[in-house]
Amino acid sequence: MSDSGIHPLVYSKNVVEFVTVANEYCATIENVARHTPQxxxxxxxxxxxxxxxxxxxxxEVEPVMDEELEKFVSELDYSTLHQKWLQLLHRNDSYYEVFDPNIQFGEETVTASISENLVDIYQDLKDFITSYSIGNEEVMNDSLAECIFHFKEFWGQQLVNVLRAVHMLLVNNTDFSEEENDEPAPGKGNPKWLDNFWGTNEEDDLDV
Structure with missing residues (x-):
């Protein structure tokens, strides 16, 4: 039998609205091929x-079960979606990470991948909304608790980081077309908009 306090929590307004938006985000990631890059x-x-x-x-949500939650996003699912977003973004997939514990007090820069960040977020949210849709209130509760924990520890930071990159792609009217001799390896690119964002095209200027 479900804990008497679970029912109003898992069906509360804020939770239902989060589920709705999470579901829309997952649909956006899954339906990438149906729309233009822009x-x-x-x-x-x-x-x-x-x-x-x-x-x-x-x-705030506390877990109520001892069992681990089932995961629904397979490695194949992840890889397939990752490749689709890489193909969409081409050389625009990379961006400089400016909030990373490894570079807070160092001199090196870290390059991140938009497609990888997006699918990482998707993985957590898809597992959550799939568990939530089962209708078992204890599973719903624990999947919500896990999703909130991962938001605080992991994908919340990824979200705000990748939003910065998405913003720059749009305001710079980025050309998403694939050009010959202008396509670095996926996830390793250094697009012009990225260099413009950083404020330099010369590696020497990155030294502090």
Missing amino acids: ENVSKLQKILPLLYLKAAVLP
């Missing part, structure tokens, strides 16, 4: 801030 990035610009807001106002 349309996809524009959708991300709108849904990422909303997703962060809805996650930030979720109530």
Whole structure:
């Protein structure tokens, strides 16, 4: 029997609204091939801030089960979606990470991947909404508790980081077309908009 306090929590307004936005985010990631690059990035610009807001106002939740939650996103699912977003973004997939514990007090820069960040967030949210949709209130509760923990420890930071990159792609009217002799290895690129964002095109200027 479910804990008497679980029912109102898992069906509360803030939780239901978060589920709705999380589901929309997952649909955006899954349906990448149905839209143009500009349309996809524009959708991300709108849904990422909303997703962060809805996650930030979720109530504190304590797990009630001893069993581990089932995971629904397979390695193949992850890899397939990752490749689709890499193909969409081409050389625009990379961006400089400016909030990373490894570079806070160092001289090196870290390059991150938009597609990898997006699918990492998707993985947590898809597992959550799939568990939530089962309808078992204890599973719903614990999947919510896990999702909130991961938001605080992991994907919340990824979200705000990748939003910065998405913003720059849009305001710079980025060309998403694939050009010959202008396509670095996936996830390793150094697009012009990225260098413009950093403020330099010369590696020597990065030294402190």
